[in-house]
Amino acid sequence: MLAFVLRRVSSAVLVMFSISVLVFLIFFATPGVDPAARIAGRSATPQIIAQVRHAFGLDRALPIRYGIMMDHLFFKQDLSSYVNIGAKVVPQILQAAPITISLVLGASVLWLLVGIAGGIVAAANRGKFIDPLIMFLGIAAISVPAYWLGEVVNLITQGGLHHSIFSWVPSSGYVSIFQNPFEWGLHLLFPWLTLASLYAGIYARVLRAELVNALNEDYVRTARAKGLSERRILIRHAFRCSLISIVSLFGLDFGALIGGAALLTEVVFGLPGVGLLTYSSLQNLDLPVIMGCVMYGAFFVVLANAVVDIGYAFLDPRVRVA
Amino acid sequence: MAGLGVLIFIVTICLLAPIYAHNIAHTNPFASNIQGSTFINGKRVMLLQQNTQGLGFGVTPIGPTWNFSHYFLGADDQGRDVFARLLYGGRSSLLIGTASALLCCIVASILGLIAGYFGGPIDWLLSRVFDIIWAFPIYLLAISLSVVLLTSGLNIGPLHIGAGSLFLPILIIAAVFIPYVARPLRGLTMSLREREFIQAAIGSGSSDLRILWKEILPNAAPSVIVFFPLMVAFNMLTESALSFLSIGVQPPAASWGTIINDGLGLLYTRPWVALAPGIMIAITAVSLNILGDGARDAFDPKAKLRGSI
Numbered sequence: 001m002l003a004f005v006l007r008r009v010s011s012a013v014l015v016m017f018s019i020s021v022l023v024f025l026i027f028f029a030t031p032g033v034d035p036a037a038r039i040a041g042r043s044a045t046p047q048i049i050a051q052v053r054h055a056f057g058l059d060r061a062l063p064i065r066y067g068i069m070m071d072h073l074f075f076k077q078d079l080s081s082y083v084n085i086g087a088k089v090v091p092q093i094l095q096a097a098p099i100t101i102s103l104v105l106g107a108s109v110l111w112l113l114v115g116i117a118g119g120i121v122a123a124a125n126r127g128k129f130i131d132p133l134i135m136f137l138g139i140a141a142i143s144v145p146a147y148w149l150g151e152v153v154n155l156i157t158q159g160g161l162h163h164s165i166f167s168w169v170p171s172s173g174y175v176s177i178f179q180n181p182f183e184w185g186l187h188l189l190f191p192w193l194t195l196a197s198l199y200a201g202i203y204a205r206v207l208r209a210e211l212v213n214a215l216n217e218d219y220v221r222t223a224r225a226k227g228l229s230e231r232r233i234l235i236r237h238a239f240r241c242s243l244i245s246i247v248s249l250f251g252l253d254f255g256a257l258i259g260g261a262a263l264l265t266e267v268v269f270g271l272p273g274v275g276l277l278t279y280s281s282l283q284n285l286d287l288p289v290i291m292g293c294v295m296y297g298a299f300f301v302v303l304a305n306a307v308v309d310i311g312y313a314f315l316d317p318r319v320r321v322a
Numbered sequence: 323m324a325g326l327g328v329l330i331f332i333v334t335i336c337l338l339a340p341i342y343a344h345n346i347a348h349t350n351p352f353a354s355n356i357q358g359s360t361f362i363n364g365k366r367v368m369l370l371q372q373n374t375q376g377l378g379f380g381v382t383p384i385g386p387t388w389n390f391s392h393y394f395l396g397a398d399d400q401g402r403d404v405f406a407r408l409l410y411g412g413r414s415s416l417l418i419g420t421a422s423a424l425l426c427c428i429v430a431s432i433l434g435l436i437a438g439y440f441g442g443p444i445d446w447l448l449s450r451v452f453d454i455i456w457a458f459p460i461y462l463l464a465i466s467l468s469v470v471l472l473t474s475g476l477n478i479g480p481l482h483i484g485a486g487s488l489f490l491p492i493l494i495i496a497a498v499f500i501p502y503v504a505r506p507l508r509g510l511t512m513s514l515r516e517r518e519f520i521q522a523a524i525g526s527g528s529s530d531l532r533i534l535w536k537e538i539l540p541n542a543a544p545s546v547i548v549f550f551p552l553m554v555a556f557n558m559l560t561e562s563a564l565s566f567l568s569i570g571v572q573p574p575a576a577s578w579g580t581i582i583n584d585g586l587g588l589l590y591t592r593p594w595v596a597l598a599p600g601i602m603i604a605i606t607a608v609s610l611n612i613l614g615d616g617a618r619d620a621f622d623p624k625a626k627l628r629g630s631i
Contacts (some may be wrong), residue, residue, distance in 0.1 A: 018454040026466045030476075038434045038473050139615075143555065143607030145562050148600035151589055153599075156414055159590050255459055263461060264563055282469060282567055290469055301459050 004313050012306040019298045024066050027054075027291050039287045040291040042081045048082055049174055055186060079292055081285050089292040092272060097296075099174050100273035104262050106188055107195035108254060114196060115203025116246070122204060123211035124234055134204050141201030146261040150194045150268030172270035191269045199253055206249060210242035217241075244316050251308030255301035324610035331608055334414035343406040346391060351407040352574040354400035358382070360392050395594045398584050404595050407576045411599060414482050414577035416606070418491050418570075419558030426496040426555065427546050431501035435534055435542065437504070438511025444453050449508070452501035460498050464560065467494045468569035487571040491564060495557050503549065510542050548618045555610035562603055 017139040028035045037044065044045065044052075053059060057068045072079040077090035122134040157166040169190065174181040215238050223233045263275030272278070274293055282287035313319045335342075337600060343351055383397035394405035437448040455463065471494065475485040483489050515538075523533050564570030565579025573580065578599035584597025 015454065015457045018450075019458055022454060022458065023466060026470055030470050066355075087616050127625065139611045140604070140608055143559075143611055144604045145559055145566075145579075145582070147563065147566055147601060148596070148603070151582070151586065151596050152600070159593070206431065216547055248502065258459065278465065282465070282569055285473060287469065289447060290465065294466050297462050298458055301462075302457055305457075 001313065001320060005310055006123050006312075008306050008309050012046050012302050015302050016299050017308060020070065020149050020295060021066065023291065023295055023298070024069055025288065028058075028065060028069070029062065041156050044082060052082065060110050073295060079288050081281075081286050083281075083286040087289075089289050092277060092289070093292055096272060096274045096277050097300075098176075099271055099300060100258065100262060100266065100275060102177065102184070103191055103195065103271060103273060104254070104258055105264065106192040107187075107199075107262075108250070108257070110192055110196035111199040111203060112246075112250070114200035116198060116203030116207060119207025119211060119242075120234065120239065122208040123215070123238075124231075125202065126208075126212060127147050133207075134201075135208070138201030138205035140293070141198050145264075146198055147194065147264035147268050149197070150265050153190050154268065174271050174273075180288050185257060188271075191265050194269075195257065195261060195265050199257070202271070203246060203249070204254075207246055211238050211294070214238035216277055247315060249309065251305050251312065254308060255305050258297060260303070325609035328605060328609040329613065332412065332602070332609075333416060335407050336416060339406065339409035339413055342409055342465065343403070349392070349403045351402050351410055354402065360387075374613050383588070383591055385594075386594050396592055398581075398592075398595050399588060404581070404598065407581055408578070408598055408602065411576040411578045411581050412602060414488060414571050415558055415561060415579070415603070416486060418577065419554045422492045422495040422499075422557045422561075423550060423553040425492060426499045426557070427503055427550060429496065430500045430548055431507060431539075431542070433500065433505035434507030435511050436536060438508040439515055439530070439534055439538060441512070445508070447565060448504075452505050452508075454578055455498065456501045456505070458498075460560065461563065463498050464494055464564055465567070465569060467497070468564055472569055472572070486575070488571065488575070489563055491570050495564075496561050498560075499553065499557065503546065503553070507542055507545070511538055512547060514538055514541055542619065544621050547622050548614070551610045551614035551617060555607040555614070558603065558610075559607060562592045562599075599612070 023124070027039075034049075036056070036058050039049045039056065040052045057065050060068075073090065076126050077088070079089040081087040081089060085192035118134050118137075122131045125131050154172070155168040157172065168186075170183070171189050175187050177184040186265075213233075217238075220233055220237060228237075235240045258284060262273075265271075265276060266273045267279045274297060278290060278293040278297075281287075281293070311321075343349055383399055383401060384393060385396040387393045387396070393403050395408065396404055398404055398407070433448055437445040449478070468490070472485050475487070476483040476490065483493075498539050520533065520537055523537050530534075561570055561577060562579030562582070565577045566583045568580075568583060571577040571580050581599040582596050585592070585594075585599075588595050
């Protein structure tokens with residue numbers, strides 16, 4: 001197990017390094033316009049451009065420039081915006097991170113619960129009306145844009161019905177869990193539901209397929225021959241085996257979510273997380289902030305994936321060898 | 323089949339967008355029309371009306387008339403016909419989704435086949451590149467590429483793509499999805515290469531190019547074709563998300579994502595501006611997914627690619 005953890009962590013570090021090089025090349029070495037002008041923003045004076053050129057060592061060789069950028073981002077942490085002059089990037093990201101993490105963690109708990117329940121119900125009722133219904137909802141869930149669903153939710157809870165049924169829904173925004181845990185949950189409730197609904201359908205679909213496969217296995221026949229109840233076979237035997245593929249899928253989706261749907265959900269619900277920070281810096285093309293968000297976001301995803309993989313190896317010893 | 327029918331209907335009405343705009347609605351959906359007016363029940367109505375409620379600041383565009391001859395879904399905050407823009411937006415969204423899926427599948431097939439067939443250092447290099455792009459969250463990579471290319475356009479030697487061109491989102495979306503197609507294809511090619519008929523072709527002295535084209539491609543193609551509708555749906559959703567973040571399709575051009583973004587500020591007063599394009603995206607993506615599932619069951623029951631995405 002220890003050897004596996006070490007191998008997985010070292011490969012994560014290697015991937016992080018490659019991603020940082022890729023981001024660096026995208027922002028500093030794309031053919032076209034002068035990177036200094038790009039970083040300084042749309043309305044930059046020649047002085048600011050000269051300042052940028054000096055701060056990022058743009059007259060030096062590429063590997064040195066890479067080192068300078070990494071230094072600004074991770075060691076000195078003094079990368080600052082040229083649009084909102086003086087605003088430091090890294091503290092902004094660190095301040096926004098807990099909000100994004102609250103959003104994603106809460107949503108992932110919800111979607112695992114709902115998805116697993118849906119998959120088991122569909123597999124237990126295969127061939128009946130409820131099974132194709134759950135399967136169709138799964139397709140519908142991936143087909144709806146996350147941010148649009150959020151807007152519809154806003155329209156329902158904050159629009160005309162806000163004065164009657166949904167008067168308990170707070171206006172969009174965020175309250176820290178340390179300040180008031182109840183308000184924290186209340187403000188995040190609909191963002192969680194929106195995000196979770198996107199993935200719950202997929203998990204139900206995948207789990208149903210796995211369960212139906214598992215129910216054709218020999219060990220299930222043995223269990224039936226022993227006289228176990230159908231429910232016990234489904235939960236204690238088939239489900240436990242199917243859980244492995246759900247965990248590995250979860251690793252991939254967790255990452256995709258942080259870098260994707262969560263970003264858009266934050267924008268729609270006005271949650272000041274990393275996603276909203278990215279969105280507002282995209283609106284005024286504030287490149288240092290975008291670069292910081294992308295880099296920290298990607299690193300977090302790589303780390304999260306490594307953690308999930310280690311959890312996977314913990315569940316399934318066969319993975320440790322491969 | 324229902325999926326295919328709905329899809330053909332949506333593509334057709336989007337292709338007819340210019341005819342609708344010029345001959346039925348008599349409007350230019352790309353020019354702002356702040357001072358414009360239209361007739362409802364014989365009365366002349368300004369497209370943008372001064373707010374009378376609340377503090378009375380700003381303007382509210384007219385809502386849906388539910389009449390196809392003018393402003394079926396109302397106007398947006400620049401007085402443009404939302405329904406006409408919806409049809410034009412569909413053209414961009416469908417074009418970007420399809421073109422980027424096509425480009426992605428072609429490039430990924432070439433790279434995947436080469437990596438799987440030749441092996442060795444070429445395979446090592448390509449596989450490492452796929453690994454990095456794979457590990458990079460899709461949206462973050464697309465955001466980085468878009469924001470850099472949007473400020474300057476793409477200039478490589480004689481090739482010049484302007485910053486507002488639809489080719490940029492097509493290229494970016496195709497690029498970020500390449501490993502998702504190329505990696506499984508590489509594995510497929512590697513296993514095909516060990517089969518007797520390929521060994522026989524190598525033994526009979528066929529050239530590598532001939533073997534790839536005549537023997538491996540026909541065996542790998544069904545997996546790609548089956549995957550294609552799902553790819554189009556995925557790419558369309560990615561495009562709409564990028565456009566919503568204002569780094570996809572650039573104004574004055576429209577796509578379903580940009581119209582949702584336009585509607586964000588009008589959500590509580592004129593919800594149809596944002597609702598309609600979202601419904602269109604959802605219907606199109608559902609029919610593509612159903613089509614993809616049907617195609618998979620028909621051609622490729624073992625589904626080599628579906629499990630990867």
